[in-house]
Amino acid sequence: MNTLAAFRAFRELLPVLRPEWRGMLWTYLIGTASMLGLAGLTVLTAWAVGHAVVERTPPGPLWWALVLGIVLLRVVLTWREMDVSHALAYRVLARLRMALFDAYARSVPGRRREHSGRAAAVAMDDIEKLEFFYAHTVAQLGASLTLFAASLVTASALLPEAALVMLLGAAVVASSALYWARAARRLGEREQRERSDLSERIVDALGALREVLAYGLALRIIVETSAATARAATIARRRELLSQLVTAVRELILTAVVIGVIATSATAAGVLSEGAQVRLPPAELPALVALALAGIAAVVDATDTLTRLHPLVSGAERVAAGINRPSVVTVPEAPRQLPDGPLGLRFRDVSFSYEGRPPTLTSWSTELAPGEHVGLVGPSGSGKSTVIALAARLWDPSAGSVELVPADGGGIPVADLDDAALRRAVALVDQDAMLFHGTVRDNLLRGCGPRSDDDLAALLERVGAAAWIGLDDELGEGGVRLSGGQRARLCLARALARRPRVLLVDEVTASLDPATERLISGVIAEFRGTVLIASHRAETLARLERVVDVSPSGLVTARTRG
Missing domain, CATH: 1.20.1560.10 (ABC transporter type 1, transmembrane domain)
Known part of the structure; x- marks a missing residue:
């Protein structure tokens, strides 16, 4: 040089x-x-x-x-x-x-x-x-x-x-x-x-x-x-x-x-x-x-x-x-706003691959009606987490489109949406979701508008956390003082504090004890909106209306849970 x-x-x-x-x-x-x-x-x-x-x-x-x-x-x-x-x-x-x-x-x-x-x-x-x-x-x-x-x-x-x-x-x-x-x-x-x-x-x-x-x-x-x-x-x-x-x-x-x-x-x-x-x-x-x-x-x-x-x-x-790194999501020139009301999800011939690896998804399609609770199953590496990430628009697919579907059935590609509007409508709870250094209140208010302490306390009660933690308690870096189940509850409460219309959940119950899994699965089941959850746990899947099996070949089969 x-x-x-x-x-x-x-x-x-x-x-x-x-x-x-x-x-x-x-x-x-x-x-x-x-x-x-x-x-x-x-x-x-x-x-x-x-x-x-x-x-x-x-x-x-x-x-x-x-x-x-x-x-x-x-x-x-x-x-x-x-x-x-x-x-x-x-x-x-x-x-x-x-x-x-x-x-x-x-x-x-x-x-x-x-x-x-x-x-x-x-x-x-x-x-x-x-x-x-x-x-x-x-x-x-x-x-x-x-x-x-x-x-x-x-x-x-x-x-x-x-x-x-x-x-x-x-x-x-x-x-x-x-x-x-x-x-x-x-x-x-x-x-x-x-x-x-x-x-x-x-x-x-x-x-x-x-x-x-x-x-x-x-x-x-x-x-x-x-x-x-x-x-x-x-x-x-x-x-x-x-x-x-x-x-x-x-x-x-x-x-x-x-x-x-x-x-x-x-x-x-x-x-x-x-x-x-x-x-x-x-x-x-x-x-x-x-x-x-x-x-x-x-x-x-x-x-x-x-x-x-x-x-x-x-x-x-x-x-x-x-x-100056290349963007994995495009910025729309004329961002569109979302209409009010419930939203569904639609995947149209979605393909995606990580850099230097074979395609994870190839021409993958499925649809969730507004308010429907659907699970994703499949072996490790089949693309469950990738589907969740695409729905949250962490990445854009290499082909096809991901759409939010209002009540009239007309899909709006997430790539065309104003990012702030998308984040208000869609909330993600990841298996490896992080809690930030600070108080419980600070974490619950991340990414959402003003909420009263009464609302936040009700959320803690809803996820079964009010008995062991308060809004003013310090969490430490990454919630180091908490167990995995306690972190999962607070991360779910943080997502619900945003009052989303679509809730995306990725293996959040994967390593939880049965009692905590039942509690979190119950909270998700009571969510009044669309849910797409990737999981391999029977307790979590049993509460869902439908399960989509994503095979390694990219084929999709569906079975309804009674």
């Missing part, structure tokens, strides 16, 4: 941040004014020293007024810069995470067999680093280059030779970034890969904590995690040593430029040779040197910043890849 490719990685994320461009410009302007103010103070101080030493004249009232004004302005600008940049940083963080979440919502990671640990590293680690880049670093780079340009123009007006020395020095400093770029990028990419792999290991270990304890894997995981951390730390140290070496070289270049400016300025001021033509008053010599130092130091800072950006390149590429 070359430097231009690295900049393209950062540029790909700019469209997502379009609403923040004004804030980025404002941060640049404030930062530039602050930098110019500091350079102005330095030059004015050097000018005063030069005149005091050479001409024995102290600075006048105008000088003091300028210095005091710039100092006060710097105080205001520094405070304002911190305020604006920090607010911008939070907005950038939110924009990138929202864009990434939206992309994942349109393209379910599970279909592509992606690791959640790597996704978590992108969402947390990579975006947090990029937040600082777009909110602070871009403005800093722009301000540094503007300061150099202003210093170069001013030096050209005072003494062209000094400006030429500055320009040559800046070119050498800038070329050092290109010279060391390949090694820095390579180390940065290796460090990011190690950190992503480490995130995967940690997520795997935490997600399988019971297995880790049962098989005595804790020590092995600790050793592997420590080794991965050590590798990442070693790469980071090597990258930092390289950065320090390059910084030392740039400081030598900066010293050489200052010496060159002093030599050319002293010659022009007639300090080095008597009788020479004086083209620069000796009293102005310190001010010119200070001006050159400020300009070339800005280039050094900008180049040093660019060198340190290489670890972010792979992170920017991963974030961009996540945001």
Whole structure:
């Protein structure tokens, strides 16, 4: 990857941040004014020293007024810069995470067999680093280059030779970034890969904590995690040593430029040779040197910043890849709304396959009348969960259509519906449904409108949970304090809180005890709406009006339960 490719990685994320461009410009302007103010103070101080030493004249009232004004302005600008940049940083963080979440919502990671640990590293680690880049670093780079340009123009007006020395020095400093770029990028990419792999290991270990304890894997995981951390730390140290070496070289270049400016300025001021033509008053010599130092130091800072950006390149590429990932559901150009009243479900010649696998469904069709309760049965891998996911529009079929059917019988493809309307009408309870960190109330209100505590308490009573948990109880991450049956009850209550017209249930009773299964099956049976439930449990299927058997060949047979 070359430097231009690295900049393209950062540029790909700019469209997502379009609403923040004004804030980025404002941060640049404030930062530039602050930098110019500091350079102005330095030059004015050097000018005063030069005149005091050479001409024995102290600075006048105008000088003091300028210095005091710039100092006060710097105080205001520094405070304002911190305020604006920090607010911008939070907005950038939110924009990138929202864009990434939206992309994942349109393209379910599970279909592509992606690791959640790597996704978590992108969402947390990579975006947090990029937040600082777009909110602070871009403005800093722009301000540094503007300061150099202003210093170069001013030096050209005072003494062209000094400006030429500055320009040559800046070119050498800038070329050092290109010279060391390949090694820095390579180390940065290796460090990011190690950190992503480490995130995967940690997520795997935490997600399988019971297995880790049962098989005595804790020590092995600790050793592997420590080794991965050590590798990442070693790469980071090597990258930092390289950065320090390059910084030392740039400081030598900066010293050489200052010496060159002093030599050319002293010659022009007639300090080095008597009788020479004086083209620069000796009293102005310190001010010119200070001006050159400020300009070339800005280039050094900008180049040093660019060198340190290489670890972010792979992170920017991963974030961009996540945001620009292909969607598994299409966005309708003219979304349709759903009519009021009960809804049925219709599958018309639906085909679907996961990436790299044979088709799970081929020309599959069935229909549920409004208010009908239907079960899906079949061996593992026959497509029961896939049918549920297609009905919930987690994915779109590769062929055919899934429709919601109003009372008049006219089907409305779910692909043509406004997404908010679809989510209000259809609720999904998955076997692996997650509870969010927070209280029971927080979880029940996820994805639905306002509900009174009385309504929520009635839901807990309805699913048999009111005796062992309350609305203000904390659940912990993923409902870790609950049993499988307790989680299933709360997930069902959360779906019912949305008052859907179609309820989709995927193997939610698969691993429950008989008493809990009977309770949940009873709650589903009492649901006044359409139900499509995938299950292999006799107790659950016995309460349904009809059962559809999805065979591996894609054929469908139906039998009615009496």
